[in-house]
Structures are given as C-alpha cells and as structure tokens.
Amino acid sequence: MIFRNRAAAGEALADRLAADLGDRANPLVLALPRGGLPVAGPVARRLGGELDIVVARKIGAPGRPEFGVGAIAEDGPPVYDPDNLLWAGVTEEGVAGVLAAERAELRRRVHLYRGGRPVPAPAGRTVIVVDDGLATGVTAHAALRWVRSRGPARLIMAAPVGAPQARDALAATADLVVCLSTPDPFFAVGRWYDDFEQLTDADVENFIMC
Template sequence: MFEDRKDAGRQLGKELRRLSLRDPLVLGIPRGGVATGAAIAKTIDAELDVVFAHKLRCPGHPEFAIGAVGEKGIPLFDEALLHRLGINEHEFLLECQEEIDEISRRKRLFRWVRPPAEIEGRSVIIADDGIATGSTMLAALAAIRQRRPYELIVAVPVVPRNRYEAIAAKCDQLVCLQVATAFHSVSEFYRSFTAVTDEQVVKTLRAFAPVGGG
C-alpha cells in the first residue's frame, strides 16, 4: 500500500538508483504519472517531461478501456475485442478523435511550459501511477521507441500479473514495486489517490523546467 503518488515515486526512484542510467529522462503520462514521475526525477536527479497517450473508452461504459492512442494519433487496439463488444467503425473513430483532441489540448497547455526534451541516446523512464489494462503504457512506449532512446524503462508502482509480460516485452526493463494477482483498480493500492489536475501538472513541469526553457 502506497501513501500517495509521491511516496510511490520515491520508492521507484530508489530502485532506479541501482541501475546505470545514461543521462536519465523521466516521462510522466499525464496526469497521475506526472506526479509519480516528478518524485522519481527528484530522487534520481533526472530531467522531467511528459509523454502523451490516452485511453480509448468503450462507448456507454467509459470506465472500460478498449485501447489507447499516442501523441501521433495512431490507435492501439484489439480488433477482436471491438467485435465482441459490438463497437462499429463509426463509434470507434469518434472515440479516437475525441481522445486525439484531448491530447492536442494537453499539448497546447503543457508544451507552453515545457518544450519537448531530447530523447535520442538517453535512458528514458516512462512513469505512471499504475497499470490497469496496459494499453496507455503500450501506446506511450511505441511513440517513444521511434525517437531512438538508449534504453526504454517502465517505472510503475503496480501492475496486474496478467499484464506484466505484455509490458515487459515492449521495454528494456520494467521496474515495478508490486505485481498484483488480485486487481480491481489502481486506486486500491493507495491510501490517498486524489485526482491530479491540469493546473498541478503545469506547476510540476514549471518547477522542473530546464533553464532557458518554458
């Protein structure tokens, strides 16, 4: 059980200190992942930035993920799952566009404070406050892998056992504090799991902004 995202990030940072990192960069997935990522970055004395990826929600059941979309607008999804749920192409494309629009909105807001960090040749750590289906993390990994990092590390407090291998297969190292056999939601692993706002993300990015940027 973690006290909050900051506590989880500190613990992850301690684990990451054991690794030989090359010019480390922490990328938080907004919004909760930025809070976790900030604590990691502070612990390992690394740069902090964001990576944009958003969950695709099932029409009529927004709590259920049907995939994810990354910052380039390329959706990641299971076609068989869409078929089983009876989601037609029109519904799917509408949901994709809605989440792409949300990514664009966040980009305008966050990039005003924090221009994109250099990725190539660095140890890049993608952080979130937990993994449920893994679709958002996989979309983030796919987007960042194209930018040629030296290595790509996932740092999360908790991941369900049935998603561990899928995530580990797409990164160079998965640093996880708890692999959960019984899993209902990320929030159950925290004592405090209050919503993170855009304003809090902006404040965090501003605090970590490199000199001369943002």
C-alpha cells in the same frame, strides 16, 4: 503493498530504479500526466534525470469510457488491444468517434501542459516512462510505442503497481518493466493507494513549473 500517496510511491520506485541503474543515471524521465507526474518527480530527482511529459489518452469502449480498448500518445497512431476490443464487442472502426474526441483532448492537453516548450528528444538516451499504475496497460503501451519510434538507447517502463497481465504485455515494447507490486486480482489502480485524489490540469501546470 498499499502506497500512502503518489509521492511516496515515487520514492519507493526511485529506490528500486537507483538500485538497477545507479543514483546518477541521468535518464530522460517522461511522466504520463496527470497521475504519473507526482510519481515521476522523485524518480527524476533520485536518478539525476531530466523530467518531462509524454501525453497519452485512453480510447474507451463506447458506453464504458473507463475500459480501455486502445490509446494514443502525442502525434502517434492509435494502439489497440485486440482482446479488449473483442471483450467489449467493438471494432476499431466502431470507436472512430471516441478516437476523434480523444485526439482533440490530447491536443488540448499538449498545448496546455507543454505550451511553447519543445517535444522531448529521446534519441540515444535512457528513457524511463512513469505512470502511477498499470491497469490494462494500453495507455502505457501507446506512450512506449511513441518513445520507441524516436530512437532511445534504452526504454524502461516504471510504475509502483500494476496488473500482472499489463506488466507482462509491456515487456514486448520496453527493454525493462519495473513494477513494485503486481497484485492479482488487481481491481483498479486507486485500490492500492491510501490517497488517490484526482489531479487537475492546474495541478499538472504547477508541477511542471516547479
């Protein structure tokens, strides 16, 4: 399944979630910016939900920043993938410098994207965390762990496309994982979109203000 762009993927994901939850489920829809926002918008509109963000950052392997060995979300603790640490030949202590840098970037993005708005309050609600795709799933895992610590009634992870291993791993943290396509081999998220342009901070701010 190849998606035209993130907005089209969001519409398809919204159809699937509406079938599962109902059109007026009124969930809290938390997008992972940057790429998750254009996907989450159609989901929130279709389900009559409140749209907000949960900010997370991948902790990349030293020298290979695109390969996630862990992640952080909001003010939560780091979450590591033991298999990815082993594959990269590093330890949690060995990525301390990367963690510090990503924590600083996360704080910058929280300040920029959220400004003076309050942190989302998931307690007692159905919460859907949305991203544009799941490669290793480690960033989504950190976001789910952060939301779970705030007492949602039901926690759902939703993405248009993902690696089968990532989908299965997230099932231990979410009550439900919805992934429209799980190609194997997976390659990368962008492989499954015709248009996968990189979004900027300005794009996120404009989307939130709309």
